[in-house]
Amino acid sequence: MLSIEEVTHIERLARLKLSDQERERYRKQLSDVLDYAARLNAIDTSNVPPMYHVLPVTNVLREDIPNDNFSQGEALTNAPIQENGFFVIPPILGGEE
Amino acid sequence: MELADLTAHKLIELIEKREASPLEVAHSFLNRIEKYEPKVKAYLNLKDKEEVITSIRDNEPYSALLIAIKDNILVKGLHTTCASKILSNFIAPYNATVIEKLNLQNFNIVGKTNLDEFAMGSSTENSAFGPTRNPWDLERVPGGSSGGSAASVAIGECAWALGSDTGGSIRQPASFCGVVGLKPTYGTVSRYGLVAFASSLDQIGPITKDVTDNALLYSIINGHDPNDSTSLKLEPHKFTHLSQDIKGIKIGVIRELLGEGVDSTIKKCINDAIETFESLGATVDEVSLPHIDYSVPTYYILAPAEASSNLARFDGVRYGFRALGKITEDMMSNTRGEGFGPEVKRRIMLGTYVLSAGYYEAFYLKALKFRNLIASDFNSAFKNFDVLISPTSPILPFKLGEKTENPLEMYLSDICTIPINLAGIPAISIPCGFVDNLPVGLQIIGPAFSEATLFRVAYGFEQATPFHNNRPNMGGIE
């Protein structure tokens, strides 16, 4: 069973603010799924190569030719807050160093 | 049958013979929407009726055969919400490549359909905007995640639809709604403009009333896309009129997928299907895929892992919903905490965990090795068989709310469809029977690039059985 600390750690890594109830619920549900997933340990796969890609394809490359791109307006079209062509966000630091 | 219940290829025939006008055809679909949409709720966003009508061209039959698009495929100028609060105000600034292909043929998009949020789910109950209901029984789910698309096709609210499939999300709803759904070979349909769930598993595919329609729509959307590095440089699959001859086809029944977990009524439908195949001259034998039981744990490590990374971009900075926050980090966490639904958050947490330091080898890498084993099982099987079959779903369409308490139970019901995505091969689901008026789907699986064979086998079965002519009982809905 995952500890609350582990869940909180994942929460931070994933930038997901959870309520206390959510945290507790996910703790249990995640533990269930992970226990189930541990079934994979039943088979020794040390000699099996991991399948990173399904396709037997390599070297998909693009020529270095610049093309049409978004105008500034198009780029900002869904921006929650914009100013002078920039995306505006809250400050990065909380004012303390 | 009314026009809205006819197949697209039949409607094209009627239009070309001038036995029906494009306007009549389009109106038939629009009337269905007006009549049944309040109950079925297949759509999240419907185009203005006027706009749909004015897009109809007399000499462009496709413009009358209204098409519905799952709302995780970007259509420029329309909202693309992925059934999530976090994208509820997002307007797509570009078209997915498949949409560009449809536009070239003057297809007429009637609306965007409902789905499980970010395609994560098997019932469309995870939509932030309410579930879609199964036209065959409004108390039941239409399947997921492409539930809206499947329901819409089944009830005649459109001629055909596009869905997406990561672990069964086209095939299972097609099965639950009594229609045809294809998950193509990975890499044959461009993913550019499909909101990514699990990049190495996702594919867009057609959902239609019958196999011929499916082959037709597939021939239009498949093909190499330079904007998608995982899209294959092959000769695109062209539509050919399907033959019914499946004599000599070697069909393998996957033993592990007809075991205990499968509803006995479904088993009976599959066994009947086997008889039908044999009567058509195909040979049917059992085949074992020894590692297939590990598909679900493998999938539920790989898919959430990729999803946790793919969904990281939803942070309130450049688009979508933004919550309050004193500093950007808080804003991001609040945005995602408030904007994502519980299933999405659950999978992001799961995915983040299995990729995190100390767990990568035990989970993610291990799952990638199992992926190899499962794909190898299929390769071996295809040495002796042309196609494999199984039920599309081990259970019948269930009631709304029946499975929402226990996520793991829901995940386990994906056992028949998941292995196919892991192997990157194609599979089609076609109606093969009814149990208490609830549709049952047969899944036909082929090796990579065998869509032509899949269509042929599916067509042969379809034409030898009455199921493709069934339509949901409208009276039950009114």
Next chain:
Amino acid sequence: MGYEVNIGIEIHAELLTSSKVFCSCPVKFGASPNTLTCPVCLGLPGALPVLNRKAVDFTILTALALNCEINRHPIFHRKNYYYPDLPKNYQISQYDTPIGINGRLDIETENGRKRIRIRRVHLEEDTGKLLHSGGHITHSDMSFVDFNRSGVPLLEIVSEPDILSTEEAKEYLTNIRDILVFLGVCDGKMEEGSMRCEANVSIREKGAKKLGVKTELKNINSFRAVERALIYEIDRQVKALSSSKEVIQETRHWDEKDEKTVSMRSKEEAHDYRYFPEPDLVPLQIDNEWIERLKSQLPELPEQKYERYKTLGLTPYDAKLLTHDIELSRFFEDTIKIYNNPKWISNWLLGDITKELKDRNKLISQTSFTPEILVEMLSLIDEGKISGRIAKDLLPELIDKGVSPKKLVEEKNLIQITDTDTVLEVINQILRENAKVVEEYKKGKEKSFTFLVGQVMKLTKGRADPKLVNELLKKALG
């Protein structure tokens, strides 16, 4: 207590491609905010990366120039972390399969030539740019993001901690910069941000086997800052250890204004990047043909040029100066093609000509001076027609106007006087007019000789052959 220093340097260089690394947005410096973006580099839902061939070529070229082994099967990984200038909240980078490994760069130190091992060379994408209201990241109440730079191809070069002093660090950086500029893969302008560097610094007691705790220095934006930041940090660490305090492993920010390094240790935990292979890209396969093709494109590298210049007779110091100056070395190469006296040519180029260029703040290509003009001038000296002194006086006009030295000499009547009789006549006149000085010389005052020579030159308006004057004057004075 004596301490040894170990420095490792990490360089990020923006590549001079025309388009970005995973999309075809243009790469341009100084454009209006968010005018060089597209779905891919903005991290919009549904967007997919496609790799720029030239960016790969540039990376392989650099790896070859740094004597790396080339990885034949490199793949890209996702580096997952959240930051508002990172549109997908993951960076497509390379983890354990960088394109180049185990390279080396030999640098000149006061103790002779020294080898700095290069751990890796890899390709990744750049982030967008953050601006803060109030101009600084602290005490600002909002921030602004510009994604023009997002997706620009970035080369990362990581050295082993073989650099043992600040001077070596500067030398290493200069050499790397030169190679990148020579190859044409980066313009090396640290002030513009197209080349950035971070340094890992640790100290250990003299003779200690294990490296000390290292700190990572960031925000070093010029060559001078490198020097000052390293000096400060080494001093800081020495002070800490000498007073029995610990050095903490952390990231420190170089504060240009206050000229110190500041701890960036925040409440945050160390990053867990959860690297996994990028599923949206397929692997690269670099075969011999690809490598050979690029090898043949490799220009002569600074190291090779330096050696060659030494064999041509240049001193190590001159060879180094000339190697570091692309313009001058190009001019040098063109000149030695038509006049075979490399040492003499380099003396002129590095001496008086460089001075003239500095005075004018111009590059040699921005003047009218050509190799032909230099050769003509040198020939005149060689033929004894003018002295070196006269040539020096002519330089300004030759550089500014690009006129023929022969013509100029004729116009100004500057042909050297080499006729013994004529010179003797002048000498005798000077001796007569300066009897007192002659006396002083005979008494032992050496300086008087120089004075007398000067008088002869003055009377002949500098045209007398100085060697002849010296010879004849000595004879005349006995």
